[in-house]
Amino acid sequence: MLLNLHVKNLALIEESEVTFGSGLNILSGETGAGKSIIIGSVNLALGGKVSKSMLRENAEFALVELIFSVEHKVQEAALRELEVYPEDGEIIMSRKIYASGRSVCRINSETVSQALMRKVASLLIDIHGQHEHESLLAKRNHMKYLDAYAKRELEAPKAELTKEYEHYTEIRKKLEEASLDAEQQAREISFLQYEIEEIENxxxxxxxxxxxxxxxxxxxxxxxxxxxxxxxxxxxxxxxxxxxxxxxxxxxxxxxxxxxxxxxxxxxxxxxxxxxxxxxxxxxxxxxxxxxxxxxxxxxxxxxxxxxxxxxxxxxxxxxxxxxxxxxxxxEKLDQLQHYEEYRSELEGTLRNSEATLQHCCETVTDIRKKYAKELSDQTRQALLDLNFLDVQFEMEFGRLDHYTANGWDETRFMISTNPGEPLKPLDAVASGGELSRIMLALKTVLAENDEIETLIFDEIDSGISGRTAQMVAEKIKLTGKNHQIICITHLPQIAAMADHHFLIEKTSSADVTISNIRSLDREESIQELARMLGGVKITDAVLTNAKEMKEMADAVR
Structure with a gap:
């Protein structure tokens, strides 16, 4: 769980610190107040790309620090495999970015590479950024979601598949290189004999x-x-x-x-x-x-x-x-050429055996994928119904490539029908922007139930939705927050009302400086912020009453 975020000299933030809690953490604020900077700072601390323009003007450096608690044994074991050891059950990840563009990454005060930061981050937190739902339009990403869902059973067979594929391609390459006619063989033998003799002499x-x-x-x-x-x-x-x-x-x-x-x-x-x-x-x-x-x-x-x-x-x-x-x-190569036909015959036999093993690995992986594809589709369909898809069918279609890859021979894509009587069609041919947001949220919540990652960050996953759908999305996020820590940036009051912990991001300006700050809201302040989100500039008594009712209704969602 993400316990604390400390940011200094980053974009509009001079220095700010926020302590997150369990359940649903909501971040809201006016457009342009700096909400995206918070997610950007988390990404930076976790090994993301750095731009010098992200530093505050005239600042010598920027600093982002995250403190995580590690409570799951599976997470702790995975961290230990990376030689990262929690101290008193906590991991402190920080990144200092200098004006020169150089940055220093640290985990528990020990300097590490950005690559290691990203690996550790993948075990602790899952960030869904703005527009990420558009990745659903590329079918090459669909198998990634399936493999993530089936990871526990699929991880070992996939590793074996990758290993066997590398062996298979290596043998194929050797066989291709061993395609010499008699004249080429003679030249190659003569040249090798000359080189060997030169070294021997x-x-x-x-x-x-x-x-x-x-x-x-x-x-x-x-x-x-x-x-x-x-x-x-x-x-x-x-x-x-x-x-x-x-x-x-x-x-x-x-x-x-x-x-x-x-x-x-x-x-x-x-x-x-x-x-x-x-x-x-x-x-x-x-x-x-x-x-x-x-x-x-x-x-x-x-x-x-x-x-x-x-x-x-x-x-x-x-x-x-x-x-x-x-x-x-x-x-050794000379010996192969001097016994060329035997060598090629041996390679061909090895290739046949390797291909048979590779084919078995592909079949095993495909069987596992198809088993979990049914589960993933059924659970995603149910999640979509919970997100106000009135009549939806959701399946995963399998095809087969005409060649082997390190990932097997499967070709998959999501198929969906959102209206009664309509046939299933590829996701990119049917879904609108708002529907994609909900489909992504459905997938994320289903995957979260099968993953050890405790913290999920949603950056405006509610784009393109409103009304009753927004309320159902809010309830889904709230329920997911019962088993995971959710940090959600939102502009919808229906989602903000569900907050277990509500934070406001504000921008203040003076004659020569603009600063963004983040602060925790108590219940009354949270209701005021809901009223602002509902009513805009002028908050009337009616809007305030509506905000209170919305908060009370959210309290009833358990």
Whole structure:
């Protein structure tokens, strides 16, 4: 359930906070007061697209924060699969949008990607925006609603179907690529043999390139290394007045007086250790210098070997490991070509087996879909009757594609008849705008009963309806709110009257600034807002009485 929404510096909102309750939460207000900004801010917090124009003018950033309570074990388990863990039963989702266009998403104070925000949001909330009902006109969306309804039983078979389809397409691709005539085969075999031989002749050893690069660096700076080593020897041990001689004299000087002062004895011991270490250093340096031998021939050999390896890297892979892996791949392909007919025959057999498995997966998915299509159609029809469709028939028609897809071979669409005696027709050929709104509401309420998502947001789902139909839509939303949290933006008083929690969005203007605010209404304030929605600018006693009666009638809907 969505507990709290906090918005700062977004469009007309300077800073606003609202605490939602269970049941039906209604948001109302004058046209242009900023109702859509509230839904927009929720969408932003849940990973939606950002436009810099959404920030308040001169603001450095905008912030949207949502606090959800997670009460269902299924929801909690799904969140844990995404490595999102509720803290004290709550999830805090926030998004900070900077004037530069950059945004930072966080869940429980941990920075996350927008993709993860959207995945988490899909488990917690379902938003039905303005004009979304028009998506019903595209039959490609109809199966999405069916699959969402049948998700519990369909999820595993669909995953298996997708996996098998990917395997099937992979085998088909290999078989298509294995369509070579004798001449092409010979060319391909010759080329593969050449490449394999080229790698084999190189006699590569893993780690060899790193050793060669180190040798190359040392050899390419050989003269400077020799000069520096010789200079170091001169200063340390070979030149007149060298460091070794001076340390030796210092040791003897301290040793001569150490018997007269214990402090000098300690100094003498330290310096003797230094002299010993320095002697070891000079001995090691002399050994290193004696072995220095940078011949032009050795340098050229290292350079040529490096050039060969780098040529192979450019051709076959960026590392020796990848070059050797590529050689193995080419050897396998060569073996296939040298036994071409056997390889094709094996692929064809594998493809037949894969297709048989894929066909079985498609049949399983289709059977499940058809079973749940009947349930979804019956429940949607009943919901439509509840929404003032006087005589309605609603079914789902199935067709079959002439090819496989990752979603099976089904082609589905909703069919409806809204008048007695009329045949069923495709939804897009029959439904008006107001009817589409009600059909979408019917589907949403039916789906909600089969889903773990607790919070539903309706943004003006009442468009195109009025009168008795509006009253029945209001009652349907109210009843859905008994088992789900509903947040509904509406301009209809019939729906607003049903509110368990009523919020007013107001816009105030001064000489240089316009601000939208949202505040909770008590019962009397809610009745005043209903009167405004009923009567417009002038609220008469009759309108106010009507608003009170409407609220009392709404109280009776249980």
């Amino acid at each position: 190189a006699d590569l050893r893993i780690g060899e390139d790193e050793e060669l690069e180190e040798d190359y660096r040392r050899m390419s700076h050989g003269r400077k290394i020799m000069e520096s080593a010789a200079e170091c020897q001169e200063l340390c041990s070979e030149g007149s007045d060298n460091a070794a001689d001076q340390i030796g004299r210092a040791v003897r000087a301290l040793h001569a007086v150490s018997q007269f002062d214990e402090s000098f004895a300690a100094f003498s011991e330290q310096l003797e250790e230094i002299e010993s270490l320095f002697s070891d250093f000079n001995r090691d340096l002399a050994g290193y210098v004696s072995e220095l031998d940078f011949s032009e021939e050795a340098f050229q050999s290292v350079e040529e070997r490096l050039n060969l390896i780098n040529h192979l890297k450019a051709k076959y892979g960026k590392t020796i490991e990848r070059i050797l892996q590529e050689k193995q791949t080419k050897e």
